[in-house]
Amino acid sequence: RVTGIALQLSRCALTFMCTLSSLLPFLPELEEISLSWNGCVGGTLTTLTAQLHHVNLLKVLRLNNCRLSAEDVTSLGEAFEIVPQLEELDLSWNSNIGGKLSLLTKKLRKGCRIKLLKMTDCNLTAKDGESLAEILNVLPNLEVLDLSINKHIGCSMKVIAQDLKNVPGLKELNLHMCGLKQDSLQGLDTALQHLPALRKLDLSCNKEIGGGFKDATAHLVSIEATLFSLSKQKLLVLIFSAEAALHLPELEILDLSWNKCVGGNLKLLLGALKLATEIQVLRLSSCNLVAEDLALLTLLSHDGHLARLRKLDLSYNNSISDEGWMVFCQGLAVFKELSELDVSLRPSSCRACGTWFSELLAALTKLPALAELGMQRWVLSESQRKQLEGFNQDNKRNIRFDC
Ligand SMILES: *[C@@H]1O[C@H](CO)[C@@H](O)[C@H](O)[C@H]1NC(C)=O
């Protein structure tokens, strides 16, 4: 019983595609075809799609980086009716799809069961974005939509956002590096209230949207995100400003790394961090944090918040003073469940480790779950190095020190 095929083709793609296609009549239970990373598939897909009616139980079709041509895309569109069970379609890294998505989408009919649609780095245009928006209403089961690394699609995000209400089961939306602008975000902001199932929203590397959410913070109240990565953006901390009566009870991972504006402003997140009782991973790498921000974290934990925190990433924050580290290390033992801590300095820098080092080691003895400590580019004195080397043995621990 064959249910899946994954092939790495040689250069004689056409011969292989013909052979593969001629096999399909004998594989009626086939559920998965994966031809990814075979550039030579491009231009020959029709040989395959012509035989797809033999495998109408097909659920997964992966065609990443296959140099699909316009003709291939058209034939794929026509195949949708033939494989009505299709749930997963991955077309990532086919830059020729850009500008031609309508060839695919215009064939989609109501009742399509697609749950996962990935089109990373397909050179999609604003027009493609509109084509996509038009078909969202025939994809009621959609759970994952990945449009990352399509820098020109941002212009159509407003239109896409309007139609996102047709996919209420959406769990993951990846808009990493999509050239989003402030105005496109406003539409998205409204859409979020129609997406109660959304768990993961990636808006990273969209430099121009800084602050774009600030007018509509209230709508974000309905998101229960487990991963909300908002890296490299300005002022998005405003999303979490307390006035918004924020409600993020299921938030497990909060990644605000590379948001310089967080530094000195962590207090704006206070309300969110208090409400996010499930938070387990907090990443604040390269945020220009200052002593006051660290003190706030310890204070929160001391008051019974952040009780489930397992990973805390404070790396690349050279801006924190020795006094700041001292206060942090003195209070560190309150993070009872912490298993990973990173206080590394940024690459190409180095700094002598202050007297807070002894406080750090003292805190480690009170953190039974701690397994990894990142301390890159801190320069230890001879005696500090000895203490560190002996720590595991002296305390019957097995912490991995990354120095
Ligand atoms: C992307 O599409 C534009 C036209 O919209 C075209 O000029 C460009 O060459 C394409 N890039 C790639 C990598 O195919």
Ligand SMILES: CC(=O)N[C@H]1CO[C@H](CO)[C@@H](O)[C@@H]1O
């Ligand atoms: C990425 C990074 O290291 N950011 C800042 C950390 O702190 C130093 C010292 O204040 C700043 O110069 C960096 O820009």
